[in-house]
Amino acid sequence: MSRAITGPAQDGPLRRAVAWLTDAPGRIYDATVDTGAWVWEAVQGDFNENRTAAQVAFDTVISMIPLVDQVCDVRDLIANCKHIQKDPSNHWAKVAIGLTLIGLFPSLGSLIKGVLKIFFLYVRRYGLDHVAKALNDAMHAVIIYLRKPQVQKLARKLVPRGQRLFAYLAQEVRKAHDLLSPKELLDAFSRGIATARNLRKYAIGSKAGAFADSAIDLLLSVRKDADKFVGELVKPLRQVLEDIIRRLELEDLLQHRGIMDTTNVHFYGGLPKPRAVTLMQTAEPPPSWLKKGVPDKNPPLIPKRLHKTIEDAAKEGYLRMDDKEITSFASLAAHELKGPARLYRVIGPGSFASSRDWMTEAQFQALQRATDPKAAWRDHYAVWPDWNPDGQFVVYDVKVGETLKVWRGRAARQEREELEGLYLEGGWEQIKFDASALRNEAGEAVGKAGDDGMYLLVDRSSGRTQPAPDMNYARYNQLPEAEQEKYEFIRTRINHPAISGPFDTGWGMTDFEPPLFATRLGLPNLDGQLSQIKP
Numbered sequence: 001m002s003r004a005i006t007g008p009a010q011d012g013p014l015r016r017a018v019a020w021l022t023d024a025p026g027r028i029y030d031a032t033v034d035t036g037a038w039v040w041e042a043v044q045g046d047f048n049e050n051r052t053a054a055q056v057a058f059d060t061v062i063s064m065i066p067l068v069d070q071v072c073d074v075r076d077l078i079a080n081c082k083h084i085q086k087d088p089s090n091h092w093a094k095v096a097i098g099l100t101l102i103g104l105f106p107s108l109g110s111l112i113k114g115v116l117k118i119f120f121l122y123v124r125r126y127g128l129d130h131v132a133k134a135l136n137d138a139m140h141a142v143i144i145y146l147r148k149p150q151v152q153k154l155a156r157k158l159v160p161r162g163q164r165l166f167a168y169l170a171q172e173v174r175k176a177h178d179l180l181s182p183k184e185l186l187d188a189f190s191r192g193i194a195t196a197r198n199l200r201k202y203a204i205g206s207k208a209g210a211f212a213d214s215a216i217d218l219l220l221s222v223r224k225d226a227d228k229f230v231g232e233l234v235k236p237l238r239q240v241l242e243d244i245i246r247r248l249e250l251e252d253l254l255q256h257r258g259i260m261d262t263t264n265v266h267f268y269g270g271l272p273k274p275r276a277v278t279l280m281q282t283a284e285p286p287p288s289w290l291k292k293g294v295p296d297k298n299p300p301l302i303p304k305r306l307h308k309t310i311e312d313a314a315k316e317g318y319l320r321m322d323d324k325e326i327t328s329f330a331s332l333a334a335h336e337l338k339g340p341a342r343l344y345r346v347i348g349p350g351s352f353a354s355s356r357d358w359m360t361e362a363q364f365q366a367l368q369r370a371t372d373p374k375a376a377w378r379d380h381y382a383v384w385p386d387w388n389p390d391g392q393f394v395v396y397d398v399k400v401g402e403t404l405k406v407w408r409g410r411a412a413r414q415e416r417e418e419l420e421g422l423y424l425e426g427g428w429e430q431i432k433f434d435a436s437a438l439r440n441e442a443g444e445a446v447g448k449a450g451d452d453g454m455y456l457l458v459d460r461s462s463g464r465t466q467p468a469p470d471m472n473y474a475r476y477n478q479l480p481e482a483e484q485e486k487y488e489f490i491r492t493r494i495n496h497p498a499i500s501g502p503f504d505t506g507w508g509m510t511d512f513e514p515p516l517f518a519t520r521l522g523l524p525n526l527d528g529q530l531s532q533i534k535p
Contacts, residue, residue: 018042018071036202040212043075043199060114060141061148069110070195076100077192078215081222088225091232096124097222098233099240104188105176111154112172118142119244131240132399132535135247139533166252170245177241182230189226193219239400242340246397249342250500250533253395257504258531262523267349267391267509269458269488269521272481276386277418279512287511289378291423298330298382298426300412306332317405317444319356319433328382330426331409336443339398343431346377347502348389348509349529352451353494354436358396358406363429374507380428382414391509394494394501396435397534403443406433435496451528452493456521458486463519488521491528500534 015035019028022042027033080097083090099120103113122138123131145151146165159168196216203212271279280290303323313334314320326332337343344364347353359367359381370376374390377383383390398404411426438447455471458464471487479487494501523529 018068034208036204037208039071039199040203040208040215042071043078043212043215060117060145061150064110064114064150064154070199073100073104073192074196074199074215076103077189077196077219081218084222084225085218092127094229095128095233095236097226098185098230098237099123101185101188101192102176102180102237102241104192105179105184106191107179108176109158109172111151111158112169112176114145114151115142115169116173116176116244118145120240123240128236128240131243135243136533136535139247139251164252164256166248166255170248170252173241173245173248177238177245180234180238180241182234185230185233186223186226189219189223193223242400246340246342247533250395253500253503254531254533257506262525262529265349265391265509265523265529267389267521267523268519269460269485270348270350270389271386271511272484273386274481276384277416280385280419280422283512287375287378288372289375289424291379291425292421293423294421295413295415295423295425298410298413300327301329301332303327319405319407321407321432325356325432328412328432329407329409329430330412332407333409335406335408337398337404337406337431339402339404340400341398341404343396343398344393345396345435346383346388346390346393346505347491348391349491349523350453350489351388351392352436352453352491353394353499353501353528354449354451354496356432356434358431358433358435360429360431364393366428373505374511377507378511379425381411381430382424382426384414384416384424385511389509390507390511391505392502393505394499394503396496396499398498402439402441404433404439405443406431408432435499438496449496451491451495453489453491453528456488456490456524458488458521460485460519463522465522465524467524490523490526493527494532497534501531502529503531 015028015038018035018038018041019025022038027038077097077100080093080100083093084097087093102108103117103120108116118141119135119138122134122141126134126137146155155165159165193216196212196219200209200212200216203209280287286292303326306326310318310321310326318334319325342361343358344361345353345355345358367373367376367380377390378385408429408431411428411430413426414424416422434445436448436450437445438449440446455468455476456465457468457471465488468487473489476484476487476489
């Protein structure tokens with residue numbers, strides 16, 4: 001017969017952790033307090049859904065201690081089972097127990113288990129209708145947790161050299177996502193019951209024995225019924241895990257290439273077409289993205305052959321393209337993009353985020369792997385330097401269950417009369433759709449959320465700027481080139497709820513050295529230049 005663990009000398013770390021879980025630090029050194037009974041007192045305590053971010057992070061670190069992890073797992077499982085016992089028809093209570101069971105997967109290490117515990121706590125607190133907000137708010141607690149010395153030490157052991165932490169976490173959550181099945185959930189439930197039975201031995205001979213027995217009976221009862229409902233949990237649980245993966249990936253972008261404030265934006269100004277043409281003609285050495293010779297690949301489509309196709313598709317919700325947009329393609333197909341998916345758009349401080357030109361995640365990653373990503377982008381997507389700077393990018397998230405109707409195909413080559421014998425080759429897949437449209441899950445436009453912008457009056461010698469409220473696009477285009485150089489158009493706000501960013505490409509913001517203007521612009525503190533993660 002096992003004896004009860006008593007006194008302050010036994011299980012010191014366990015007693016300290018249970019003291020925190022039960023908010024009773026004064027009992028740590030009280031020799032009259034039986035450790036086993038105290039463990040089950042912690043197990044039967046109410047599950048607190050309203051802890052602060054710091055408390056959640058601390059609780060998660062404490063749960064990394066051997067045995068304490070088991071106490072927390074059993075506590076959470078019992079709390080979930082109480083809700084199901086109270087109302088067997090409560091679907092949300094069943095989803096909540098599913099979240100807890102994922103935390104019991106044996107393949108999860110302490111690091112990723114701790115991250116998921118925090119995310120799951122917030123999801124339980126907010127509910128399935130507000131998962132994006134839950135994950136956004138949970139990230140603060142996750143970062144606090146990851147900064148703890150114990151967690152940093154563990155991360156250094158687990159994360160492969162050269163891999164970023166949030167990218168690693170997203171990868172590990174993906175493994176849990178791919179493993180998720182009714183069988184894995186039921187096996188996890190059985191392991192949770194086995195853990196409860198193991199903790200039961202600490203209550204032998206104590207007043208907690210009766211509660212331990214009734215708690216295990218509760219777990220067994222719900223486990224028996226779980227065979228009937230666990231299958232319906234897989235889809236919503238996979239969606240939650242998919243949302244967590246994508247939130248971690250966005251955090252990786254924010255941490256790795258986030259523009260945290262406008263002082264980090266090394267922006268020298270847009271490049272007017274005449275100046276861009278002159279620089280392309282005279283630059284020595286010429287930019288690597290500018291091809292010489294006669295182009296023989298990726299000829300532009302002929303608009304008149306596609307007018308009826310485009311018009312018919314537009315009636316079904318696809319973008320209605322003009323001739324210039326049609327000729328930007330060398331091949332074209334209508335496509336329904338199913339979420340979850342992530343699209344990327346390369347921009348500059350004066351570019352609208354919610355415009356029409358995008359690429360897939362795979363294509364953006366291919367750019368970033370290129371020896372010279374900037375050159376690869378200008379060359380393969382055929383983007384003239386006066387069309388678009390290349391120092392920033394934004395991300396458009398097509399969420400789980402959503403459908404986005406897009407045009408996709410190879411980018412056509414670009415030629416200019418002023419640049420005889422010089423061209424941009426094109427050839428990589430591009431995507432076009434109206435990113436300013438607000439859409440429902442079926443992909444139907446239900447409103448607009450375009451970016452905001454403004455003109456600035458610029459002192460090119462000092463970089464100082466001030467608003468130019470009387471300037472607009474029409475007036476600017478009527479100005480002589482020398483006068484245009486006194487103004488810059490700047491994005492002030494990204495309004496679309498599906499677009500996150502801007503992030504820094506890391507490519508710089510000039511295509512020619514030295515830059516057009518020697519002085520960096522002193523941009524005002526604008527929301528449109530601050531990295532934001534959209535929930």
